Amino acid sequence: MSTQVPPIHSTAAAPMLELRGVHTHIGAYHILHGVDLTVPRGQLTMLLGRNGAGKTTTLRTIMGLWQASQGRVLLGGEDITRLPTPAIARQSVAYVPENMGIFADLSVKENLLLAARQARHAGQMDEERLQWIFGLFPAVQKFWNHPAGKLSGGQKQMVAVARAIVEPRDLLIIDEPSKGLAPAIIHKMIAAFEQLKAAGVTILLVEQNLAFAKRLGDSVAVMDNGRVVHAGRMADLAADTDLQQSLLGLAL
Numbered sequence: 001m002s003t004q005v006p007p008i009h010s011t012a013a014a015p016m017l018e019l020r021g022v023h024t025h026i027g028a029y030h031i032l033h034g035v036d037l038t039v040p041r042g043q044l045t046m047l048l049g050r051n052g053a054g055k056t057t058t059l060r061t062i063m064g065l066w067q068a069s070q071g072r073v074l075l076g077g078e079d080i081t082r083l084p085t086p087a088i089a090r091q092s093v094a095y096v097p098e099n100m101g102i103f104a105d106l107s108v109k110e111n112l113l114l115a116a117r118q119a120r121h122a123g124q125m126d127e128e129r130l131q132w133i134f135g136l137f138p139a140v141q142k143f144w145n146h147p148a149g150k151l152s153g154g155q156k157q158m159v160a161v162a163r164a165i166v167e168p169r170d171l172l173i174i175d176e177p178s179k180g181l182a183p184a185i186i187h188k189m190i191a192a193f194e195q196l197k198a199a200g201v202t203i204l205l206v207e208q209n210l211a212f213a214k215r216l217g218d219s220v221a222v223m224d225n226g227r228v229v230h231a232g233r234m235a236d237l238a239a240d241t242d243l244q245q246s247l248l249g250l251a252l
């Protein structure tokens with residue numbers, strides 16, 4: 001298995017992603033109330049918070065799936081607030097939504113092929129990268145020619161993440177990769193994210209699984225009521241049970 005990943009271009013000084021005072025309305029509802037969030041380059045940033053705090057809405061707003069009504073979203077210092085979703089994706093951002101966004105009737109291979117913009121058929125996919133993905137997620141190789149809809153929840157989740165990394169991306173945004181997964185599968189997912197981190201990929205993860213967050217997070221932002229109410233180093237939050245209780249209502 002190769003752990004060599006093609007390099008990402010991450011030399012500029014600006015943070016990979018910044019939200020400044022972002023407000024989002026969904027219909028008549030005011031959901032985000034001035035979100036400030038910084039995702040440093042080359043780090044894994046955890047976005048935590050109680051149910052309904054606004055985490056998914058924040059991710060969807062970054063991706064242009066909801067339109068910010070106020071404030072700015074900056075990618076590598078460039079304003080992407082008003083860009084449509086496909087244009088944001090073209091800026092080397094991959095988003096794995098909570099429902100995973102895979103095509104149930106298509107094979108695992110076809111799912112990856114659709115996500116690989118540079119390839120028209122499997123033979124044109126980057127073989128070295130594919131082997132790396134198979135090493136991270138053996139289920140992707142095992143079920144290569146099977147319909148993705150027939151896979152288990154954990155295997156689908158792996159296909160969803162594999163789609164996001166089938167080509168090099170500067171930023172991965174992933175909504176609850178551990179949701180509904182058995183502990184053994186979570187362990188595999190953690191190992192895969194550790195490898196992605198080691199490869200220098202910048203990652204923004206929403207998580208409810210605190211063991212997962214603690215193991216992987218470099219930085220952390222905690223949301224409550226549509227705002228970021230705490231930001232800092234994951235290690236500092238992991239060491240402070242009082243802070244965990246007050247921010248999350250439980251200890252890590």
Ligand SMILES: Nc1ncnc2c1ncn2[C@@H]1O[C@H](COP(=O)(O)OP(=O)(O)OP(=O)(O)O)[C@@H](O)[C@H]1O
Pocket residue numbers: 026029031049050051052053054055056057058
């Ligand atoms: N389409 C929608 N229409 C109306 N309200 C919505 C919609 N989507 C989300 N909300 C509301 O926005 C708030 C934030 O939801 P969001 O899904 O962003 O929270 P979350 O932190 O991701 O929660 P969870 O951890 O439960 O997934 C919630 O009160 C939710 O009910």
